[in-house]
Amino acid sequence: NAGVTQTPKFRVLKTGQSMTLLCAQDMNHEYMYWYRQDPGMGLRLIHYSVGEGTTAKGEVPDGYNVSRLKKQNFLLGLESAAPSQTSVYFCASTPAQGDNSPLHFGNGTRLTVT
C-alpha cells in the first residue's frame, strides 16, 4: 500500500509562476487536507475536502486553490507564486469525519519561490 503520495518532492519557482501539487491516496479515504509547515509555526491548514467534488477553506487559504475531481486525488494550485509561499507542503487524509481518525500524511513537497 502506497498510502498518501505527493508529487513533486521538490520544486523551485520564480515569483509569479504557477504550479500544481498533486496528492494521491489509495486508502479510499473521504477527507483530504493540505497543510503548510514553516519553521516555528507548526502545521497550518490551507484547504480541505470532505469528499469528492467538495472543498473548503482552512486557516491560511489565500493564494491557493484546490480541486477534488476524483476521490483519490486532491490538487493544490498556486496561480501566482510569491516568496511567502516558500514552505513544505503536506497532504493528509482520513477515512471519515471524527476525532478518532488519525491523519495519514504524505512525505511532503518542498517548494522554494525566488
Place this chain on the structure above:
Amino acid sequence: AQSVTQLGSHVSVSEGALVLLRCNYSSSVPPYLFWYVQYPNQGLQLLLKYTTGATLVKGINGFEAEFKKSETSFHLTKPSAHMSDAAEYFCAVSSYGGATNKLIFGTGTLLAVQP
C-alpha cells in the same frame, strides 16, 4: 477557540535518559489530544491519542502521555531515550465531536538524543 502550546522548541537528552516533552492546551469544550512524530524528510505519523476514558495513554515506540484536565496538559514521556527517537514532535488538539479539519497543531519540539 482552541490552542496548543509546546514548551521548548528544542530538547536534548542523553541516550537512556527520560524524555519529557511538554504540551498545554486551551479548549472551551472537552478536547481530543494527539501527539505526532516527524522524522527527517517524512510526513507526520500518529504516536498516540486521547479521546475519552483512561487518562494515561500508551503509544508506539514506548511513548505515553497523560491527560491532566486540572493542568490542561498532555505531556509526552518515555522512560529511556533511544537514538532513533530523534525527531520533531507535535502536539495537537481538536474538540469533542468535531471534525478533523479542526485539528490545531503546536509549533513542535525538536528532540535530540546524545550518545
